[in-house]
Amino acid sequence: MLDVPAKPAARFITFEGGEGVGKSTQVKRLLVRLNRMDIEAVRTREPGGTPKAEAVRAFILQGRSESWGPGAEAVLFAAARYDHVSSLIAPSLKSGKWVISDRFHDSTRAYQGLTGGVNDKLIQGLEELALDGHQPDLTFVLDMDPSTAFARVESRELEKALAQTGDRFEKEDLEWHRRLRQAFLAIAKANPDRCVVLPASQSEDSLEEEIWDTLTRRYPELAERKAG
Known part of the structure; x- marks a missing residue:
């Protein structure tokens, strides 16, 4: 009788990086690859992932919280994350499903914390509350020069205008995005066991293989499982 490889334990994988680096594409590709290997996986995103969190996402990304400042935005993101973790991430992992998320808590650290100037104690406190111990097993930080990434973002502007779903963070200037890039690299350096930095300027196929x-x-x- 042939030995059947054991089903891999459920993992929580996150993708981080600045605007336009291709996170969503790689999340989709990884989900397809896992499913072909008969591994159940859930695709999600932040802010968002649940109805309540998606409502917070719309409020923030439409610019309605901008005047409140990065501290208030960090609180809003944490509220959305709390529901995301308790309603989707934790139950999925408990049932044996992998969870693949386009952004998670590192984005709050980078955007509102290191780039926005929010006190680290506040960021850590919100993180402890929202995560409830559900730290990602592995985080891919997709890295690209912001000027290159901006070209990708601009190519989507017409589509976004038609959909009326503009993202206020994409409207920040190039220097702001350079600081954001350094923030993500600093987070990766501080968490070498969890974070892996990959060059996002390579082709989508090459990046998928590296992931x-x-x-x-x-x-x-x-590696022991075969695609179906």
Whole structure:
């Protein structure tokens, strides 16, 4: 009788980085790849992922909280994250499903904390409350020069205008995005066991393969399974 590789344990994988680096594309590709290997996985995003969190997302990204300042935005993100974790992430992991998220708590650290100037104690306190111990197992930080990433963002402007879903963070100037890039790199450097920085300027196919290679090195049981 042939030995059937054991089903890999549920993992929580997050993708981080600045605007236009291709996180959403790689989240989709990883989800497809896992499903082909008969591994149940849930795709989600932040802010968002649940009805309540999506309502907070719309409020923030439409610029309605901008006048409140980054501190208040950090609180709003934490409220959305609390519901996201308790209603979707924790139950999915408990049921044995992988969770693949386009952004998570590192984005609050980078945007509102290191770039926005919000006190680190407030960021940490909100993080402890919202995560309730659900730290990602692995975080891919997709890195790209902001001027290159801006070109990608601009190519989506017409589509966004038609959909009326503008993102206020994409409207910040280039210097702000350069600081944001350094913030993500600093977070990765401070968390080397969890974070892996990958160049996002390479082709989508090459980046997908590098992500998969990283996952199979980290979790060898993945390499033992065959796509269906």
